[in-house]
Amino acid sequence: MSANAYDCIVIGSGPGGYVAAIRAAQLGLKTACIEREHPGGICLNWGCIPTKALLKSAHVYSELRHAEDYGLSVGEAGFDMGKIIDRSRGVVDKMTGGVKFLLKKNKVDLIMGHGRIEPGNTVIVKDDAGKESSYSYKNVIIATGGRARTLPNLPVDHERVITYKDALALKQKPEKMLVIGAGAIGIEFAYFYNSFGTDVTVVEVVENILPIEDDEVSKQLTRSFKKAGMNIKTQTMVESIERKGESVSALLKVGDKSEQWTGDYVLVAIGVQGNVEDIGLEKIGIRPERSFIKVDEYYRTGVDGVYAIGDIIGPPLLAHVASHEGIIAAEHIAGHKPHPIDYNQVPGCTYCIPQVASIGMTERRAKEEGRNFKTGKFPFSASGKAVASNETEGFLKVIIDAESEEVLGVHIIHPEATELLAEASIIMSHEGIATSVANTIHAHPTLSEAMMEAFADSLGQAIHI
Amino acid sequence: MKVEMVMPQMGESIAEATVLKWRKGVGDSVEKDELILDIATDKVDSEIPAPDAGVIVEILAPEGEVVPVKSVIAVIETDASAAKDAVSNGGSSSSQKPEQAASQQAESSSSAEQLPPASQAAPSAQSAPSQQPAQASGAGGQLVDMVMPQMGESITEATILKWLRKIGDEVKKDETILEISTDKVDSEIPAPASGVLSEIMASEGDTVAVKSTIAKIATGGASNGASAQAAAPQQAAPQQQAPAAPAPQSAPQPAPARSTVESSGAPASGVPTRYGEKFFSPLVRSLATQHGVSAVELASIPGSGAHGRITKNDLMLYLEHRGSAPAQPTTQTAAPGQQAPAAARPAAPQAPVRDYGSDGVIVEEMDNMRKRIAQHMVMSKATSPHVYSVAEIDVTNIARWRKKVQNDFVKREGYKLSFTPFFLEAAVKGLVHQPYINASLEGEKILLKRDINLGCAVALPAPPGKAGGLIVPVIKRADQLSLAGIARSLNDLATRARDRALQPDEISGGTFTVTNVGTFGNIIGNPIINQPQLAILAIGAIKKRPAVINDMIAIRDIVYLTLSYDHRLIDGMMAGQFLKFVTDYLQGWDMDREPF
Structure with missing residues (x-):
């Protein structure tokens, strides 16, 4: 086999791509991973990790401002947005080094440049200097990910009308910001800037913020955000944006009424589109639909030897889903028979405060599907640990099948929601039921008691509410 | 040697039993088959015999305790001297009749004196010091041989399917560490002692003779350091009895801090968390209860989850194919003509979508049962020159009689009387009449069998997407049974065959086999003889046909029976006489006969 011939080439080194490459190499395939920008992809460089660094700063800052609530005096809390951004980038640097090391350790060749598939099982990689090299593959995994979706009436200039990527490098605190889109990305930035005193307005087309979450959770979060001084405008369209020097104005439409908004920054967070351009899809006969590639349960595209995973195949646009898809694709390539993902059991998290975390069905969907279900709910105001920690906001809600007690969904809103969710994932993957959870001893005092109590409540047996 | 006494499987749906009363205590000597224990299940109360002669050295299930079937409830030491050690070490308080144990020892052969107790390789005699320098690893325990167990009378070898533990792994006594397959049953083999698996002498795929050593377990380790020390003084005086060793093996286990109960039960669930080695998740138990699936039935469903665990999907898939009623044995479905034979079975499951790949072929490994069936069939054809x-x-009278007694039968027995028992009874009578058919050949010797043990072929349900299998449970001493007794045995064996819950001795020892080829409406079949038997009888479907009786045409229920027989011994005349006898017996059915 020549040096440029691979069993498996992965295009993109995000959480889908690098995991797929490592798994393929572990299974004995000669593997290369092609990256045009930063190993680790969005997740590591412009997504999950740096935003979590920023949100930690925001959380610590708001805790400091409320130090007196805990009987502490720290004087006037202050911040330096430049240093906050620098810390976030520092975290990223640490982590990308880790990805390079892991690839090397597993004998995956990391090839820097832009990869493009050509007919005849070939990938052409163009490096920064414009030089092209050719590699042959037996199987290729497309993991080129996605980027912020844009619309013609909301032109992004990356200065005042920005995307999450620009925001992650913005070293100046906006005074007044419009966040368009109330999905996880929009909500996390809205919370971040609001915490540091920016006058934030969130607009969302549909009825609720975080529209994929359970309605009760969305409503609770709306209340929390409003209490924190944020403007929330749902069922609102942004007709147009206009920039005049340092200021930006937007025309909002709420029902029949129009409304003018003027401030200094607009963050466009209306979704993600797949990076399908210039990677040779048309030449090998793959036609993306709405910028996403269609695949089967083993992530085969229908073209022999070509797989696709992660954001490029559409929602759920989550790093942990991409990684798992990468593992399945790599194992399938290696001739194994991996278990396909159960997309009903994918956890999702939003890291504002209070955090939102969920797995499985919402109550709305249970109704739409005509399920015979019951719900149980435990408010954290009834939890001793939550009261002691001054974090009583939110609740834990469970949805179960009324007959078999199968767990259909778990929804949590609380400052620690994302860590509490893991128990629900295990309950579902191990096929626990309401009775078995309610009968499981949970340590006291912990927030996790809420899980036990909510399931007990679904059976009409809750003790502490 | 230590023999474990396990809670027997009392019936298809019984998963546990309560220990009512031990008639013998620790230290008591027992005879093989002596009734030593009373138990109660939710179906029946029963008396349990000792599995072997010896001395009870340990009772693991006290009176009043509810234990799952197949779990070990007592240990019997068949070697008297080892028994005495174990008992006296095991806390004299529980030893009720020490003098009896001692006399037992005195009676036993002098070998007990020549050999130090431990070299008898009593698997768990950890506390008995060894004369030989400890050869085991690390902390200086002993090497306990693990032998391929005898799974049934006619089984001489077994194939290692899978080692669940590897060399160097710690194993617990009674933990399953190995899966084996014989030509009759697959089984899981527990570790004979706790320790470290130090040697594996038979790899996966190897077929080894029963009683041969397949692995060695080094007992000892941290918990056993004391016994290694105790061995040192013993070497100086090998002839003497072992001093009371520290940390006796059979010392009572420290009681758990609080009594434990089954905690995470499904709502009002009738299905236990465990059945044998199988674990059922709360959701699976809940759904099983909802859909009326028993633990035995659950255990028969192939699991796709971690370590073969049954998932919700596995269960739902199974239920789709099963329909609502529990599986019926195929041997009951010799449907008379007026019934559409195909309707006797649940609608055929839809063929799973298969990916045949680019070359249009799927390569699949045969499972072990299939391999055995294939070998067995080829061997039989090569051994016996088959004649048919x-x-x-005309079974019209039998059909009428059956109709007449059916209500009473169902009331008393709880299931319908099918046609098969009639043919079984007729075959038994025919075999009594022609004893050379109830025989086997060994070289040029003819072995005539006193007992008539009827094998009845039962099709096993195929797991989704797989080929099914075949098993032949045996109705023992069928010549001693009434028609109802035959029906009862058949119903029980066939049901448990499909649940794969048969005991090894229930599928061995057959002297003649009956197979039902009429299940799907076929009228005649030519079966292959089930070696080492000499003949097999095939029953076709019963169909209504025009028949000439006294020069008039009548509608009669007609069946065709085929006898396949081994021409080495059986000639056409003997076979013809057998079939004639069976025919006359069935056609001459006494309409006034009482069903019971």
Whole structure:
């Protein structure tokens, strides 16, 4: 086999791509991973990790401002947005080094440049200097990910009308910001800037913020955000944006009424589109639909030897889903028979405060599907640990099948929601039921008691509410 | 040697039993088959015999305790001297009749004196010091041989399917560490002692003779350091009895801090968390209760989850194919003509979508049962020159009689009387009449069998997407049974065969086999003889046909029976006489006969 011939080439080194490459190499395939920008992809460089660094700063800052609530005096809390951004980038640097090391350790060749598939099982990689090299593959995994979706009436200039990527490098605190889109990305930035005193307005087309979450959770979060001084405008369209020097104005439409908004920054967070351009899809006969590639349960595209995973195949646009898809694709390539993902059991998290975390069905969907279900709910105001920690906001809600007690969904809103969710994932993957959870001893005092109590409540047996 | 006494499987749906009363205590000597224990299940109360002669050295299930079937409830030491050690070490307080144990020892052969107790390789005699320098690893325990167990009378070898533990792994006594397959049953083999698996002498795929050593377990380790020390003084005086060793093996286990109960039960669930080695998740138990699936039935479903665990999907898939009623044995479905034979079975499951790949072929490994069936069939055809004779039999009277007694039968027995027992009874009578058919050959010797043990072929349900299998449970001493007794045995064996819950001795020892080829409406079949038997009888479907009786045409229920027989011994005349006898017996059915 020549040096440029691979069993498996992965295009993109995000959480889908690098995991797929490592798994393929572990299974004995000669593997290369092609990256045009930063190993680790969005997740590591412009997504999950740096935003979590920023949100930690925001959380610590708001805790400091409320130090007196805990009987502490720290004087006037202050911040330096430049240093906050620098810390976030520092975290990223640490982590990308880790990805390079892991690839090397597993004998995956990391090839820097832009990869493009050509007919005849070939990938052409163009490096920064414009030089092209050719590699042959037996199987290729497309993991080129996605980027912020844009619309013609909301032109992004990356200065005042920005995307999450620009925001992650913005070293100046906006005074007044419009966040368009109330999905996880929009909500996390809205919370971040609001915490540091920016006058934030969130607009969302549909009825609720975080529209994929359970309605009760969305409503609770709306209340929390409003209490924190944020403007929330749902069922609102942004007709147009206009920039005049340092200021930006937007025309909002709420029902029949129009409304003018003027401030200094607009963050466009209306979704993600797949990076399908210039990677040779048309030449090998793959036609993306709405910028996403269609695949089967083993992530085969229908073209022999070509797989696709992660954001490029559409929602759920989550790093942990991409990684798992990468593992399945790599194992399938290696001739194994991996278990396909159960997309009903994918956890999702939003890291504002209070955090939102969920797995499985919402109550709305249970109704739409005509399920015979019951719900149980435990408010954290009834939890001793939550009261002691001054974090009583939110609740834990469970949805179960009324007959078999199968767990259909778990929804949590609380400052620690994302860590509490893991128990629900295990309950579902191990096929626990309401009775078995309610009968499981949970340590006291912990927030996790809420899980036990909510399931007990679904059976009409809750003790502490 | 230590023999474990396990809670027997008392019936298809019984998963546990309560220990009512021990008639013998620790230290008591027992005879093989002596009734030593009373138990109660939710179906029946029963008396349990000792599995072997010896001395009870340990009772693991006290009176009043509820234990799952197949779990070990007592240990019997068949070697008297080892028994005495174990008992005296095991806390004299529980030893009720020490003098009896001692006399037992005195009676036993002098070998007990020549050999130090431990070299008898009593698997768990950790506390008995060894004369030989400890050869085991690390902390200086002993090497306990693990032998391939005898799974049934006619089974001489077994194939290692899978080692669940590897060399160097710690194993617990009674933990399953190995899966084996014989040509009759697959089984899981527990570790004979706790320790470290130090040697594996038979790899996966190897077929080894029963009683041969397949692994060695080094007992000892941290918990056993004391016994290694105790061995040192013993070496100086090998002839003497072992001093009371520290940390006796059979010392009572420290009681758990609080009594434990089954905690995470499904709502009002009738299905236990465990059945044998199987674990059922709360959701699976809940769904099983909802859909009326028993633990035995659950255990028969192939699991796709971690370590073969049954998932919700596995269960739902199974239920789709099963329909609502529990599986019926195929041997009951010799449907008379007026019934559409195909309707006797649940609608055929839809063929799973298969990916045949680019070359249009799927390569699949045979499972072990399939391999055995294939070998067995080829061997039989190579061994016996097969000849076939077919009899046409009018069973109209039997159909009428069956209809007449059916209500009473169902009331008393709880299931319907099918046609198969009639043919079984007729075959038994025919074999009594022609004893050379109830025989086997060994070289040039003819082995005539006193007992008539009837094998009845039962099709096993195929797991989704797989080929099914076949098993032949045996109705023992069928010549001693009434028609109802035959029906009862058949119903029980066939049901448990499909649940794969048969005991090894229930599928061995057959002297003649009956197979039902009429399940799907086929009228005649030519079966292959089930070696080492000499003949097999195939029952076709019963169909209504025009028949000439006294020069008039009548509608009669007609069946064809085929006898396949081994021409080495059985000639056409003997086979013809057998079939004639069976025909006359069935056609001459006494309409006034009482069903019980």
